[in-house]
Amino acid sequence: MHTVDEIVEIMASQGLRITDQRKTLARLFADTAGYLTPKAIYEYMGKSYSGLSFDTVYRNLRVMEELGVLEQVMFEDGVKFKLHCKGHDHHHHMICLQCGHTLPVTFCPMNELDVPEKFQVVKHKFEVFGYCEQCGAQTGDEASKGKL
Amino acid sequence: MHTVDEIVEIMASQGLRITDQRKTLARLFADTAGYLTPKAIYEYMGKSYSGLSFDTVYRNLRVMEELGVLEQVMFEDGVKFKLHCKGHDHHHHMICLQCGHTLPVTFCPMNELDVPEKFQVVKHKFEVFGYCEQCGAQTGDEASKGKL
DNA sequence: TTCGATGCAAAGATTTTGCATTTCC
DNA sequence: GGAAATGCAAAATCTTTGCATCGAA
Numbered sequence: 001m002h003t004v005d006e007i008v009e010i011m012a013s014q015g016l017r018i019t020d021q022r023k024t025l026a027r028l029f030a031d032t033a034g035y036l037t038p039k040a041i042y043e044y045m046g047k048s049y050s051g052l053s054f055d056t057v058y059r060n061l062r063v064m065e066e067l068g069v070l071e072q073v074m075f076e077d078g079v080k081f082k083l084h085c086k087g088h089d090h091h092h093h094m095i096c097l098q099c100g101h102t103l104p105v106t107f108c109p110m111n112e113l114d115v116p117e118k119f120q121v122v123k124h125k126f127e128v129f130g131y132c133e134q135c136g137a138q139t140g141d142e143a144s145k146g147k148l
Numbered sequence: 149m150h151t152v153d154e155i156v157e158i159m160a161s162q163g164l165r166i167t168d169q170r171k172t173l174a175r176l177f178a179d180t181a182g183y184l185t186p187k188a189i190y191e192y193m194g195k196s197y198s199g200l201s202f203d204t205v206y207r208n209l210r211v212m213e214e215l216g217v218l219e220q221v222m223f224e225d226g227v228k229f230k231l232h233c234k235g236h237d238h239h240h241h242m243i244c245l246q247c248g249h250t251l252p253v254t255f256c257p258m259n260e261l262d263v264p265e266k267f268q269v270v271k272h273k274f275e276v277f278g279y280c281e282q283c284g285a286q287t288g289d290e291a292s293k294g295k296l
Numbered sequence: 297t298t299c300g301a302t303g304c305a306a307a308g309a310t311t312t313t314g315c316a317t318t319t320c321c
Numbered sequence: 322g323g324a325a326a327t328g329c330a331a332a333a334t335c336t337t338t339g340c341a342t343c344g345a346a
Contacts, residue, residue, distance in 0.1 A: 017320050017325060038310085053328050058311060060326090074222040078310085094267050103267065109257035109274055118281040119242050119251065125275045126257055133266040165300060165345050186335085201303050206336065208301090226335085 002083055004030045007069050014067055024048055025060055029070065034101035035080035094128040098135035150231055152178045155217050162215055172196055173208055177218065182249035183228035242276040246283035 002010075007026040012018055028036070028044060036044075042057045061081055064070040071084045080100070085091070092105040109126050130136075150158075155174040160166055176184070176192060184192075190205045209229055212218040219232040228248070233239070240253040257274050278284075 015325090019320070019326065021327085051328065054310090055312070055329085056327055062312095072224075074224055076220075076222055094263075094269075097270060103264070105261065107257070107261055109255070109260070110276075112257070112260060113253065113255055113276070115242070115276070116251070118284075119276075119278055120284040121242075121276055121278040122245060123277050125273060125277070127274075128258075128261070128263070128267075128269055128272045130267055130269040130271075136266070136268040163300090167301065167345070169302080199303065202335090203304085203337070204302055210337095 002030060002069065007064075010067055010069055011064070016063065016067075021045065021049060021052075021056065022060055025057075025064070026069075029064075029081075029083050032082070034096065034099065035073065035075070035082045036100065037078060037080050041081070092126040092128075094130065094132075096132040096135050097129050098131055101132050103132070150178060150217065155212075158215055158217055159212070164211065164215075169193065169197060169200075169204065170208055173205075173212070174217075177212075177229075177231050180230070182244065182247065183221065183223070183230045184248065185226060185228050189229070240274040240276075242278065242280075244280040244283050245277050246279055249280050251280070 004023070004026045007030060008018055008023060011022060011026075016022070024045060025041070028041065038054075038057060038061065041061070042052070042054055045057060046052045061070060061072075065072055065081070068084055068086060070081045073080055073082070082102070088104075089106070090108060092108065094103040094105055096102070105126070105128065110121075110124055115121055152171070152175045155178060156166055156171060159170060159174075164170070172193060173189070176189065186202075186205060186209065189209070190200070190202055193205060194200045209218060209220075213220055213229070216232055216234060218229045220227055220229055222228075230250070236252075237254070238256060240256065242251040242253055244250070253274070253276065258269075258272055263269055
């Protein structure tokens, strides 16, 4: 996980200018333990910047992704972003369908998997979806209506 | 896996009309052991139907998905469809980055995973990406350029 | 014959790009 | 001061919807 300062430092070291907007973006991701949609990010940022445009948000998300600060993931309901997990040991995630928060999973199925020698593995994906403590308690039977 | 006749029968039993276009779609999926993009499907269908429109392809894909014949999956480069795996025991897939073909993986990591009791599991995803025998042999060093 | 399926056109939604203006360093 | 970042507008994708016509049952 990165702190605001670390993210800002990475951007500055690449020659990027540190605008207010980018600082706010960095703070948002540093404070968020999960996935955010571009729309949610735009709406959050819009609170602080009246003339904010969607394309600037996208541009900054792309820049931060290229720097390796953020990672982009496709879900059934669209693209989401979160802080990149680099710097940590290899792991996977349990993801809350309600709020998007994530919990690390240290177990990796690739250690157990018997791969046919004909298949040349490049990468893998292992994700567990469900409801976190807060959301599971709050929603009860409504839980199954989540749509991440 | 379904045969063309099984797919057609499922559609007919739901009151859907069996048009030539739908028969061709059924045959395409019955013959394809992997994922197809809407665009690839449209282009394939276009060979047989000159006035084909994209919206009809989409409509039929949605219908077949609702009937449980197809399943839709989001990849980094967009939505893809394949025959639904129902009727088989629970399994996962190894997916070729080049051609989209899939191989079944009977191992399920959820059997090994120690889930925190606070987290209420709904579903999971385990996918292995790489190159199948044919594509791995063909592409060699170029392999890493795939983009599924 | 009748209602569902199709093609066409247009609308939505999401993401990207060109360009003038503003702002950081 | 000069280059990068932003906002605005418009374009490019991808997907869906309304409606008149066509066609399967």
